[in-house]
Amino acid sequence: MDLSLNNIHHQYGDVNILSDINFDINSGEIVCIIGPSGCGKSTLLRFLGGLERPTSGEVLQIGSPPDSCLNPLTYIFQDFALLPWRSVEGNISLALEDHRIPADQASAIINDVLARTKLTDFRKALPRQLSGGMKQRVAIARALCVNPAVLLMDEPLSALDSQTRELLMDDLVDLWTREQFTACYVTHNLAEAVRLGHKIVVLSRRPGTIREIVEIDTPLADRKKDIVAMEQKQEYLWNLMRDEALAADMELTDD
The missing domain is CATH 3.40.50.300 (P-loop containing nucleotide triphosphate hydrolases)
Structure with missing residues (x-):
């Protein structure tokens, strides 16, 4: 089963949270969502899970579980x-x-x-x-x-120390290599996104829009071996969001 977010816009009262969000989560891939605090990452996850409805736009389930x-x-x-x-x-x-x-x-x-x-x-x-x-x-x-059919993961490793986080990432990679599950994974941690994401959706500060969707072709099981390339991906992602992350740090958050 695939998921598709089409023309998602959302606001709370007079505050615009998300604008013009379009991306797909295809069966067998892990899609990570990153962005500054308050950009609507967790809100998107609630839309995907049907816990909340966007102001406009739709989340489609394509195919059967x-x-x-x-x-x-x-x-x-x-x-x-x-x-x-x-x-x-x-x-x-x-x-x-x-x-x-x-x-x-x-x-x-x-x-x-x-x-x-x-x-x-x-x-x-x-x-x-x-x-x-x-x-x-x-x-x-x-x-x-x-x-x-789809795992919705809301910062699942953020409460863990760095060593435990590494072990759990290894476990998730091992699980995916054996079973190729589908997941949407919200995180603030760029290392997690680069380690686990086949596709990384980078959101802007509020109202969250998609700055870029970054795809990583390196197989999950090989990423720990290719340290330089993965560090370059992290640096690229940080450069995309650095200025807005600093600005968002001074705002109220929605995540």
Whole structure:
């Protein structure tokens, strides 16, 4: 299933937030959205997930989700959103409880996502026993268990330290290399965008418009080896948004 944003405009009261937004998220690609604070990145993600409607324009779902998809559009948040009284396994199973799935099938799905996210040995642990990186792995496993057509990721690594962030980026690359999931990934971190994005949508300061869509052809699995080229991409992205990021730092934010 593909997503297409067509002529998106949005305002809150008299404040223009987004203007003339057009881009596509194609099946099997990760699209990152970057831009200055307050430019409407998280607002766009809410439009994609159907949590909010733009003032004008439309978000189209093109094609059908996979037959095994239980929730076509699934969020992963920066604050993990885990229930502290539930174990790792219990937090993951929560996503399946509104679906009429036989117990043996649900157990097989949970075992599968635990293995895919390296959590099998921690299935009985409570969130308070986990590191930040492990908590985010649980959140990723919970999202994967419904086999979403598109993952909507709102700064999922921003609450983590730099070493843990690197490990989680490696995990996401490994997951994508094996399964080629589709995702829209909002981030302030240019290194994350360059490491994970097949396509990077660069927004201007408010009202957010698309300054440029930067495509990176280097396979995800090869990007850590090509350090110089990836640093050049980061520098290019920063040059696109530096002046506006400085100006936006003095404004109220919407993200």
